[in-house]
Amino acid sequence: MEQPLRDSDIQLCLDTGHHAYAGGDPVKFMLKHHNRVSYLHIKNFDINVRSKTQKGALAKAVSEGIMVEPNLGGVNMEELLKVLINVNFNGWAIVEQDMYPAPFDKPLLVSKRTYEYLKYIGMVKTDSFGIK
Template sequence: MKVKFGTAPCSWGIWFAENEKQTTWERCLNEIKEVNYEGIELGPWGYLPNKYQQLKEELEKRNLNLTATTLMDDLTSDSITEKMIATLDEMAELQLKFPTAKYVVLIDACYTDLFTGELIRPKVLNDSEWDRLVKNINKIKNYARVKYGLETIFHPHVETHVETEEQIERLLHDADVKLCLDTGHHAYAGGDPTSFMRKHHLRIPYLHIKNCNLKIKEKMQKEGWSLAKAVSEDIMCEPELGMVDMKAFFKVLQEVNFNGWAIVEQDMYPAEFEKPLPIAKRTREYLQKISQETVAK
């Protein structure tokens, strides 16, 4: 097992390219360097510098490798899929200049409004809608591979059309795509990321490490919170504290000889500017410790 630890801007409260409730990209990168992560995802397109020379300089002086870009939108829509491909073209021009950034993390759009919780798309797709989703996932995957040599990895995500283990299994059957397994999202949707990783590790080259607070989830469901409200109440929590047994998960990583990026995320929005760094330090120390203990056994 050789796990390379990175992080993403969402662990610093970054959800949007521009937002008055978000910290500056300079502070975000400086604190990531202070925590001593090896890599970083690009995050929302336009938050970090997206001109090559500037981004290269900013990452190099902090010893950070770019790992991936992200596409998230309604994959049941053919027209929106075409817009996603246009964004991929724009991002790829930058991404290809960073040899460590091999992945495009692809996510379906939420079926609820992020802030109101209102249902804005069907929660469950019929067969024709599902087939369109699969077709568009394959279309983006094939386009990224053929034109740019980039690997698209699909990220099952809460409150999207691929969130439960049953839906993920169906996708793995119907689409020739690999996964970005997010431990927190997987647990939130009622799955067991540890057993799922053991079963499907050959289809999982890339990880998002986070945890989920079961008590907050139960309160969210009882009171009908939106996803953004739940995040503001820390439904996603430090790896040591949530419902996922991280030691058991890392034991499986050792069993399957996982060799890749584990991007540590703790969704926060909005986040007080002083909040992320102490959490990131504790998280980094904890994950490094259990990783080393797992290898030593």
Template sequence: MAIKIGTAPDSWGVWFPQDEKQINWKTCLDEMAQAGYEGIELGPWGYLPNDYKTLKHELDSRNLQLVATTLVGDLMSVEKTENMIEQLHMMAELQVQFDTAPYVVLIDDCYTDLFTGEILRPVELNEQQWKHFIENVNRIRKVAKEDYDLEVVFHPHAQSHIETEEQIERLLKDTDINLCLDTGHHAYCDGDPVAFMKKHHDRIPYLHIKSCDMEVKKMMQANNWSFAEAVKRDVMCEPELGVVDMKAFFQVLADIRYAGWVVVEQDMYPAPSDKPYPIAKRTKEYLDGVLSQTMNMSKS
């Protein structure tokens, strides 16, 4: 079972290309390497260096591989989709120079304001809106594949138009797109990531790993917190601590002979400078242990 464990700038509290609350990118890369990760996602476009020579040097000097990029935007909007395609072109020109990074992780914008909780777009799409949504997803996927031979994997996300298992099932039925399953977001939206992975593993070549603290979610609902406020209070938590049964999940990976990246992507914003590294190191050690135990059980 050839599973590699990577991480992402999100696990260091990085949500934006530039933000005074975020950690310096060099420190972020240093701590990713020190915590023992092998690969990373690029994160928000413009946070890490976006010219090949600089990025290649910074990653090589830390024995890190680039494994994916991320594209986020309002997939209800044709205009915003055009903007996303423009960004895709810029990212892909960089990405294709790394033969270790075949995936573009596509995420629909939240329908709420992250910080106020105000509803900005329809929570549920009508038939016409769904049709346009699917058309925009397919446009992005087509550009990535035909122009750059990159695979777009769709990332269901809390408070977006693809968040519940029912919505994910509909996306899988209405498109050929594969998924980046995020165990934390899936659990947050009352899904069962273990059963879902078992059922749909042939459509899930890439994974985000974290868990969810459902007690914090209950407080979020009771107090009408925004998603960012809930994240600040660790609604998304370390794999060992939340509701997701990680040992059962990794057993599914063993059973299906999953061979690919599992990327720790623990939502954390804002993050005090001393918070991400200990969590990242503990998480890597925990997942290494679960992976080793699962492999040993599979051999016996």
């Protein structure tokens, strides 16, 4: 990952879950390359599922529940938030969770819990999203 950053001036989308799933440390990456990250995907992964899946088999890992709610995975969201504050991150961010198959009733419940957790740690500071 370092070589393309040295050889270009492209802006990046850092997907915290995918980065960590591939063996990276998204918190350290954000600290080091924050000036190149203009878009952030807040996502987390299950360490136990990763240890059981074959490297590079992300589609299978997703079907086995590799991507989990932000407070349940290997990426320390509170540390990520500290970095975002310290570097004055001013880009776009989206919270997502890859899930397939997704039972009809699961996404809304996951969204509510995720919203409450991110609000609890201070990553969300508004109630204007209409989630009840």
